[in-house]
Amino acid sequence: MTGGSEPMAGPAVGDELDLTIGPVAHGGHFVARHEGRVVFVRHALTGERVRARVTEEPAGGGGRFLRADAIEVFEPSPHRVSAPCALARPDGCGGCDFQHVEVAEQRRLKTAVVREQLQRLAGIEADVECEAVPGDDHGLRWRTRMQYVALPGGRRGLRKHRSHDVVEVVDCPIEHPDGRVTVGGRPEDPDDAVETVLGRRFRVAADGFWQVHPGAPRALVETVLEQLAPRPGERVLDLYAGVGLFSAFLAGAVGAAGSVVAVESDRRASAYAAGNLADLPQASVVTDRVDRWLHRGQEPVDLVVLDPPRAGAKRRIVEDIAGLAPRAVAYVACDPAALARDLAYFAASGYGLAALRCLDLFPMTHHVECVALLTSL
Template identity: 60%
Template structure:
């Protein structure tokens, strides 16, 4: 469950003259993964922020050269607004301002539908699946605001604080972020208290831990006496409840790459076998022989997903069910396709709006073994 810091974009070699600053009138196309919509200028794709599908806007190019396959831009003037457009609640949101939010200009129900469209499109394009997706609201925010229980600002020279612009090291001075919650995170979930290191990973939306635990347990329906692997286990959020569900005749193993989080999971999850290390490496040779088989698996990888090596280690254990907790729809779709190669089908999917006002969405996918799965 540990999440690495987001990578900043690498500078690309220029391919012809810069197009930054050029303006075009366009009709905005569909939403795309990443917090923008697609438009076309001179037969070239432009990824446009601060727009909505169907709008007519003036876009200004923010990244791109003459020879690039695609450009990036901001909608700096809206000529024909979507009915889903609303005034941004934050004065720092918008073109050239804070880059933390992608969707403040969109009504909350429409934000969730846009995210659902992205998940559907990724599963259709990458996994060749048609899936009905509804993004569910989660209790704990205030109309999409005041949910970030951990917030970081940039200290500005001479005092004050700021936030980064989109895809930039430049900062915008702010008084406060409207996403910031009035209180820090609670580590109490379903009446169980978890130890978490200062700065260690924990879901930032106050309703997220319980919503995800409920979704995972509902999907897996663990039975007394079963064995369960919790991969990318963090401090043991899922392990704790899996252990209680399978009872004293069952067993749970938790694998986590962050050693500090793994050590805390030993305290948080009495009776669970804990292993610290690279998940693929531990699965390949770091568990006792009885873990060559498992009834259930939880996968909660970082944004890059589990990838083929880990998926193949999972299916080799022939679990009856896998709950995949995904924070990136593209990585989820890729890994679902790999599971399908090995006879596992996507049985259900739930999506949660754990990051309102941004393009991010969390999914819990259930994968079950088909009759044709190799043994």
């Protein structure tokens, strides 16, 4: 006989639960509770009563949360719609999170997530609303770059949610009709892409990074220029500069008496940036890791554009940027949790949030882009 009581076995993968759905959470799911456990439910909406099938539990079981898919809706939300794609369902394609949600409500959900992340992780109460940008058809046909998995017989597919399994896709309703497609790692059109933003042309590798929403480059450039208000003669850093999108317009704004340094670690992107900025002698390109380059010690600057990958900038980069004493930083962020964490680091380094814009550059998904202006406290 052993002392104590054995833990009760909880639900296992494949079990079905009747749940009442609570608020949206970061990551494309909604929060419900079952016998003291949090259940993160996809394909649901706040206020609904659903039957959900458990899809994942923590390793070893007995954890405090589960993942599940809503497979039957007893009481639907007034914001629920029929998904435009037959694969936007449990065990279907994992690319979209919110096809079952009317588009205006998707933006309200993203607003709620951004506000919650900023409040919880940075203590910031942000009066921000997720905005539409021109270039999609009611949330569809916006993705100008698609990466498919190659399937036998010339077919193509996309992966299921949190899985390496692939589902065949004949027509993806978020794919732009004139988009560039990569199948199995090979671009269907291997030639360089030429993108035009506000009258300026940029060359990009066929499989290189470029904002996928057709309205994104212009919206982001205009937001960064508005927030930073660059002046002739100022010194600017463009960190994680890619092919030089922000650098080109900042160089034009600071003029021949100013300077822009574009820092990018990817050698191909850096080479394209050098070509795209060749007509702007006040702009130069550095091929190096941002963290390593900053930590060597740099001269003070007036302005910084910070456009890191999804993981964010993190503490050391934030501290090194603050050490350059810029009058303003424009932080372009594709993950609100990473943004909120880094805003807390900026606050500890003497920089506070002065403006924030939230852009719906990824309709039908949980992803959202934010541009935050930081100025000295």
